[in-house]
Amino acid sequence: MSVSYNGGLTGLTALVRNNLVHYQQWSDVEVVPLRDREALRGRPAQKLSNDDEEIGVEYVLPVELSQYRSSGVTLEALDKVFSQLPASCKRVVLAISSDDGTVVYYTVYQGLQRPRKN
């Protein structure tokens, strides 16, 4: 995949962005530079939770899954990520990418959260 298709992005961020745009059909996906890592922002095709009123902007944090190396995602790092996002943002989507290119998405809420309705 050439650089131009990725909008100048490299590696992990590009992989997750492409997955969001082309596979999950998200719109308005763009990079949010944080102090020591990159996040993404975009609008999902469907509501992420039935508890939501409408589709809003979601923040995505790309991380790499490797079985023998630590992920580097400490609780402190998560708190730091939240502190750099708008105060209205109560959750980020962890985009866990494995070395075969699959990406799985897990939502991380800051604080305690009740299970969503079906």
Added chain:
Amino acid sequence: MPHTKVAISLNSKTGVPLVFDLDDVRRIRGLGVLGTLCGSLPTAAQQNLFLTVPLRLMLEDAVWLVLSGHAYFSFDDKLLVQAAGSLTAAEVCRWRQDTERGLEQQRELRRREQQLKLAALHRTADETDTQRRLLEQSLFLETENCSKMIAAAEPAGLQLAILREMVAQHLDLGNYLIYRYLREEQYFLSAGGRFGARYVAYPGDPLRYHSHMAVQPAMDYYNESLDLLHVVGGGRLGTGVKKLWVVGGVRYREAEAAATAEEQIPPPDTLDRLLATSPPVSVFSIEWSGFG
């Protein structure tokens, strides 16, 4: 006389807290402490559907109940050793006399009943050996709920010293602080082994509510990375059983910084740290996003 606090029996070596009194079980349930009933008949131990007292608590439950003033520890083994050590022959003799006196009263009562019956039938009869044996068989031997040896007052000063020892030996401070945080948020907590967690958190009594969270053991807030394979496994399991997978850690450095600012020497002991400072905790709830 009923004690105003709940008695939690604790063997100081195993550190397993037990509650034996049914009223106490009901009281602490009202406080949001669940525990697990684990008493059974020795001959029917497989009948685990019908378990009864004692109620086994998590150590976190026990320490929280004691520190919040709802309960006290009763250290059965130590008390017993102490009581047995100070036992005198005169005391044992007195207990035997007490028992014998009780039996004699019963005998007297039975004899009088027998005489009244005979009088009603207008008969008299001498007491035969058979009658005497029957009378002996009809006597009740009372088994008391509490040993006479430990019925005496608990020795003073033992409470805090052994609470300290228990906390140091068996309690993980991080787990306890997460536990306390969830309690302050009005959650009922039970042991979470069934879901691969440290605690399962219910928004109210488990008889009325489905649980909301599978809470993981406390992590090192600063140095421990999330194991992403665990996140995937826990998140999927959580979604499957309608729970969020919760991770948390204690921000010790903030409490230490506050202590330094006030020019306090940080307390060295776990229990002192527990009592003196309240380090804040950070928790995160994780679930599968529903796609990918």
